[in-house]
Amino acid sequence: MKKKLLIYAHYYHPDIASTGQILKELAEGLLKQFEITVICVVPSYGGTIEEKYKIQRYYKEEINGVLVLRIRVPEFSKANKMSRIKNIISYFFGAIKATVMVGEQDYVLSVSQPPILGGLLGVWGKWVKRAKYIYQIQDFNPEQIMAVNYSKNKLLLRLMMCLDKFSCKKSNLVITVGRDLVDTLHNRFKGKKVPKVALINNWVDENEIFPLSKKNEKVAIFKKKYDLEGKFVIMYSGNIGLYYDLQNILKVIEKFGKAKTVDGRDVVFAFVGAGSILDKLVQYSHDKKLKNVVFIPYQDKTDLNYSLNAGDAHWCVNAKGIKGVSCPSKYYGLAAVGKPVLGVLEKGSEIRCLIEETRGGLVCEPGDYEGVEKNIRWFIENAGKSELYEMGIRGRRYLLEKLTREKSIRKYAEEIMKL
Incomplete structure (x- = not known):
């Protein structure tokens, strides 16, 4: 009997977000070993939502053998910070409720998007489902926010760091996508009690993306x-x-x-x-x-x-x-x-x-x-x-x-x- 794996994806196919595409291929690629459920938002990466996704709060779909539970969120503008925050918060609380709806799970995998909240969702899933938790870190935050001076609120940044370190500590495995990201995890914990970590590179489907003649x-x-x-x-x-x-x-x-x-x-x-x-x-x-x-x-x-x-x-x-x-x-x-x-x-x-x-x-x-x-x-x-x-x-x-x-x-x- 296959083990069950729950993935918090925020964005998922058909959204064009790169993380969503990678998680789709990951979910479908793991179907031989696991029964996969994905919790994500309705297609909305560009900020707008199709009318068919504006009727109810949750939508269940099956895509290539993967059960997808979608959450309706408010539309947003990428140029409007507050509308994006409202959208993300809506996903976070919607995903908390959705976790209860998906039944027993053996493993929970969350990705580091949206920042901080993605990790906390994984911790929530681990507790509620009594599951093993895998935290996939595509981007470290608040380090990313600090790098581009998106916020200089020291209290907020300190809180974000504490919360994301908490998510790392509670994970059974952290997966990062680069050798330099592995170093960052070690630096966060100053080499002491570093969570278990594995480096696995991202990818592209080399059978879909390949060289073509200029005359194509x-x-x-x-x-x-x-x-x-x-x-x-x-x-x-x-x-x-x-x-x-x-x-x-x-x-x-x-x-x-x-x-x-x-x-x-x-x-x-x-x-x-x-x-x-x-x-x-x-x-x-x-x-x-x-x-x-x-x-x-x-x-x-x-x-x-x-x-x-x-x-x-x-x-x-x-x-x-x-x-x-x-x-x-x-x-x-x-x-x-x-x-x-x-x-x-x-x-x-x-x-x-x-x-x-x-x-x-x-x-x-x-x-x-x-x-x-x-x-x-x-x-x-x-x-x-x-x-x-x-x-x-x-x-x-x-x-x-x-x-x-x-x-x-x-x-x-x-x-x-x-x-």
């Missing part, structure tokens, strides 16, 4: 739609939020307004996605009349392979202070399509280590804008040459050897079954 019909359609045909495309794909220093990177991009590659192609910088600072980037681009910048909406997961393949090189960036706090999982998609990476990442961070170990791109420190400019220039001057192609292929090869979806999910199953 759907890649060509994407390029034509956004006026990228015949151009050298340096792409940023993902959340356009606070943690990536994109406003300052855009100022560097401004210097390449009329740049051309050695083979005569115009250079264009494409930003694909949405987030809290998108409007600021768009406004800056408009004010400065940047003709080399294009903004493209989030792509459906079914179209993601085509949009990623439309880039000749891809950004993978974090703001200064994010090392050991968060890990940009977008890297796995870039490696999967075999594209070279333009990294702005701190030395010793998980993704920078992967890029350097594979020689899959060029990397500089956050805040080193001269380094950013130098690396952009190198990519432009070497456009069309074999070294760019080989960078991407090395990243893809390493991913297939070490970082596949199957390998990571197998590690989850093994670690959970040990408890």
Whole structure:
């Protein structure tokens, strides 16, 4: 008889949040070992909710063998802090009640989103279900909040730290997604009574995201739609939020307004996605009349392979202070399509280590804008040459050897079954 595993996911398929997509693949990948139940919000990552999810408080669905219990939450604006807080609080209390509704569970897994509350939900689930608790930390908070100065309220930050350390202590296992995040956990506890921890990398489904020919019909359609045909495309794909220093990177991009590659192609910088600072980037681009910048909406997961393949090189960036706090999982998609990476990442961070170990791109420190400019220039001057192609292929090869979806999910199953 299979053991039962409850997952608190906040966002879950079909929401396009990267964590929600990973948890969907994790849940479905663990069905051989466990009966899986997921507690999450109704589809609402963009802030709006379909009418069919506005009738009742809870909705039960089954998706590919996974029982999904969804909670109706208020709509919100990503630019409005209070509306986001109201939305998150509604999920938290809704999930507390939903926990009672899902029956007996042997294991509970929660993710570190929403900040602090995700961990506390896991503790609640452990107590109510008398289950083993696995705390999956994608982002450390309040460290992430402190890194970008989102709040300077020392009392609030101290309280958040105490609560999240409490969640770590009460867990039977902490799973982090980077070697630098493992270090952060040890530093939190100053090396004393550190909770049991395992490192398991995030992933992308390498069978869904893979290299395509430039002549691929759907890649060509994407390029034509956004006026990228015949151009050298340096792409940023993902959340356009606070943690990536994109406003300052855009100022560097401004210097390449009329740049051309050695083979005569115009250079264009494409930003694909949405987030809290998108409007600021768009406004800056408009004010400065940047003709080399294009903004493209989030792509459906079914179209993601085509949009990623439309880039000749891809950004993978974090703001200064994010090392050991968060890990940009977008890297796995870039490696999967075999594209070279333009990294702005701190030395010793998980993704920078992967890029350097594979020689899959060029990397500089956050805040080193001269380094950013130098690396952009190198990519432009070497456009069309074999070294760019080989960078991407090395990243893809390493991913297939070490970082596949199957390998990571197998590690989850093994670690959970040990408890």
